Amino acid sequence: MVYELCAEYAEYAGAAGAAGGDTATPIKLWHMIRNAGTDALCGRALRPHAETRSDLEWGTIHPVCHTCGALYLRQVP
Structure with a gap:
């Protein structure tokens, strides 16, 4: 199983549909994902x-x- 941290971007009023991942959109929280x-x-x-x-x-x-952190700790050796 391959785990990675993945960004959740902050949402702004008026920025609906913003692409995320650009430098103008700050990261709100990091989550853990499996297998890309x-x-x-x-x-x-x-x-x-x-x-x-x-x-x-x-x-x-x-x-x-x-x-995500709690679940990750329970799933990795």
Whole structure:
């Protein structure tokens, strides 16, 4: 199983449909995904082209979804 951190972007009024992943859209929260999917472990659907990082950065990157973090810790050796 391959895990990655995946960004959830902040939404702004008037920015509906903003692409996310550009430098103008700040990251609201990091979630954990499996096998390059777009659904976080917590169930949140994330943007297909959102920024991802290695799961080895878990614990060094903030803020991280609490639920994803708990589920990740229960699933990795």
